[in-house]
Amino acid sequence: MEVIVEQDAGGLARRAADVVGEYLTGCRDPVLGLATGGSVRRLYRELTCRFRQGRLSLGGAQAFLLDEYVGLEAGHPQRYANVVRRQFAEHVDLDPGRIHSPDGNAADLDRECARYDRQIIRAQVGLQILGIGRNGHLAFNEPGSSFESRTRVVQLTSVTRADNARFFDSASEVPFKAITQGLATILQAGRLLVVATGPHKAEAVRASLRGPVSPAVPASAIRLHPRVTVILDPLAARFTRLVSG
Ligand code: GLP
Secondary structure, three states: OEEEEOOOHHHHHHHHHHHHHHHHHOOOOOEEEEOOOHHHHHHHHHHHHHHHOOOOOOOOOEEEEOEEEOOOOOOOOOOHHHHHHHHOHHHOOOOHHHEEOOOOOOOOHHHHHHHHHHHHHHHOOOEEEEOOOOOOOEOOEOOOOOOOOOOEEEEOOHHHHHHHHHHOOOHHHOOOEEEEOOHHHHHOOOEEEEEEOOHHHHHHHHHHHHOOOOOOOHHHHHHHOOOEEEEEOOOOOOOOOOOOO
């Protein structure tokens, strides 16, 4: 595992964008796994910037979202499919028909999860972008999630609902359930790129990188993957002994 500490947010976004850019140029049929959340916003801005400068193209790429809330209406601004479109996809040359996400309003959610999981495995995500939750969650795999888990409906913890309340008009609007790619699904990606910033992530980062590999800390599952790059800011890295990069 490669762990990099970048001193400032711009450097972190550039380093993460380098990983994405390298993947896109070195691959004929790129399949990107996209995360949502505060941690990846600067990365998406940096990728947009590079696209505008003609340094990068997502023209031939497919993208798969990591997770989606259950029960938000199609046009809801916090539906992850809409967030990814607004914050990233519509600013680059990613074909909207090649951006895939699970439908959190499907009549049969279990069937939708199984369909989405099959679709991901068939396509084979080459590079999966990830954040880490304050409680160590990965996508919406909350503490206790099995490392064998596949895409499924999960109950969100109160910590995750409280953390994500900042994106909604009120805390009570945050859904109680979501669809998430499972840990086993995520680990099937060819490469993982994990980004974490801020002091509130320091303990989750320490537990994930240095504590026991255990379902109690879902993000510790990344240590089972052969090709992982973790990019942190100094605050997220402060409980984890690392060499600055
Ligand atoms: C969210 C998302 C995750 C994300 C994580 C970190 O709830 N479901 O995919 O990586 O939690 O979010 P943030 O970057 O906003 O701290």
